Amino acid sequence: MSILIYTESENNEFKKSALEALSYGKALGEKMGENVTCLSINSNNFNSLKQHGADRIIDIQNQSLEKFIVKNYAEVIHQIVISESIKTIILSSSANSKYLGAYLSGKLESAYMSNVIELPSEINPFLVKRTCYTNKAFSTTEIKSEIKIISVSSNSFGIIENVTDPDIKKIDVEIKSSDLKIKKIDKQTGAVTIADADIVVSGGRGLKGPENWHLIEKLANLLGAATACSKPVSDLGWRPHSEHVGQTGKPVASNLYIAIGISGAIQHLAGINSSKVKVVINNDPEAPFFKAADYGIVGDAFEVVPELIQKLEARNNNN
Ligand SMILES: Cc1cc2nc3c(=O)[nH]c(=O)nc-3n(C[C@H](O)[C@H](O)[C@H](O)COP(=O)(O)OP(=O)(O)OC[C@H]3O[C@@H](n4cnc5c(N)ncnc54)[C@H](O)[C@@H]3O)c2cc1C
Structure with a gap:
């Protein structure tokens, strides 16, 4: 059994938040006795995943996924979850992953816990600590669904070095044409992005x-x-x-x-x-x-x- 980490990348580099999600997933995998599979979309520089604990990498190259359209990304993850019998999905706390978590939760009829800040205190029952009320309070919540979706709050767990030699599996996915079209992307102009900035x-x-x-x-x-x-x-x-x-x-x-x-x-x-x-x-x-x-x-x-x-x-x- 494997934990699936959706590792977001930009300009062929995995984001800091993706490496934090991977570090969290790796530690959770050790606790649950499972390995971790990273999902990489349209990237081919896997060095940072190899530095931070990836056991397997699913490599998808697809032009329809060049822009983030939540429906298409959820479709891809859904296909992998079914074909690989995934029971735990880890996302980062980026704006895109938050959309993805909610969309996947509906598609997979599974619980989605955002803003998680610690490893589960217990696996059975599966108890996660998360922030709520815009970080003014904490809640410990039990996830009861068979498939669990977690997004890790930025800077809560940290990025942990863990060198691995992962298997890389190329997968072709079929994406139905989407009824959503992106007309314009308003990109942050600064060299360092707000999400990745120290x-x-x-x-x-x-x-x-x-x-x-x-x-x-x-x-x-x-x-x-x-x-x-x-x-x-x-x-x-x-x-x-x-x-x-x-x-x-x-x-x-x-x-x-x-x-x-x-x-x-x-x-x-x-x-x-x-x-x-x-x-x-x-x-x-x-x-x-x-x-x-x-x-x-x-x-x-x-x-x-x-x-x-x-x-x-x-x-x-x-x-
Ligand atoms: C539903 C809703 C959602 C909102 N969401 C957001 C949000 O996401 N983000 C957000 O930022 N706001 C949001 N707002 C607006 C928010 O309520 C405030 O109006 C806004 O944050 C004020 O912006 P400001 O501090 O830049 O401006 P101001 O309130 O005008 O404050 C300017 C400050 O600069 C100081 N100042 C003036 N001159 C100088 C000087 N020379 N040197 C040093 N200091 C100086 C003043 O003392 C003052 O404290 C939202 C409001 C609503 C109703």
Whole structure:
């Protein structure tokens, strides 16, 4: 018996969240006495899967899967689950995998647990710990269905090195033409994606206008960080919608989240609660973000950020 991990990739590289899902699946497999099979779609660089515990790789190359259409991806996973008698499916916590989990759950009539943060405390009954209420609480839930679908919350389990020499099996899949068509993809512009970033530098309306975004970009660049923004900033067209984080935007689970000129409304905080360390820079000491932050600087962003940039540049020049 095998646990199936859907390992998402982009530009022929497996995402950090996919490697975390694989690390989780490998540890779960050891607990359940099962091996792990990675499902790779339209990728052929398997090095990172070999570094992180893959026992088998199912390699699918198919042009119809070039763009993520949930129905097509669910169809592929459904075919594999049936042909390989899979009972446990592990997904990462990406936006695409969340759609996939819900869709598969209906298709396979199985329970789907998202935001799982630990290995099951028990296998029989199968008890998983997950976050709920936008990370404000935990729940321990029993999965009773025969097929179980789990998505692993980003940065909860970590990526564990485990070198393997997996069998690679090429599979052809048949995909019926979809009634869904993707017209446009609005891609994040920064070099580091929000989902994969260890550090995120985010700006709000306090930055006054898009002409000042060079400060956010410069700071992000020096820190190797992704850039993000609050909802009004993307609504105003200062930044692309792909950078909007929060309840109605992207979730952030970085190790460090730096919020500049962002008030800290609950809808914004809902999306960044999983970040480990939160830093706020705001000129209003009463801004709600200070209550949620680990560190805060009360000050004008237009003075504080250039100073931070200067300090980081000086540090880099000294190294
Ligand atoms: C249903 C719903 C869903 C929503 N979803 C989201 C969401 O997903 N994400 C999201 O972000 N918002 C969301 N919102 C909007 C949210 O309620 C807030 O309005 C929004 O987060 C505020 O954005 P902001 O902090 O950038 O702007 P503002 O509230 O205008 O705050 C700007 C901040 O910048 C500070 N500031 C001003 N000048 C400076 C300066 N020179 N230096 C330093 N600081 C300065 C101010 O003190 C202030 O705290 C949602 C709202 C609703 C109703």
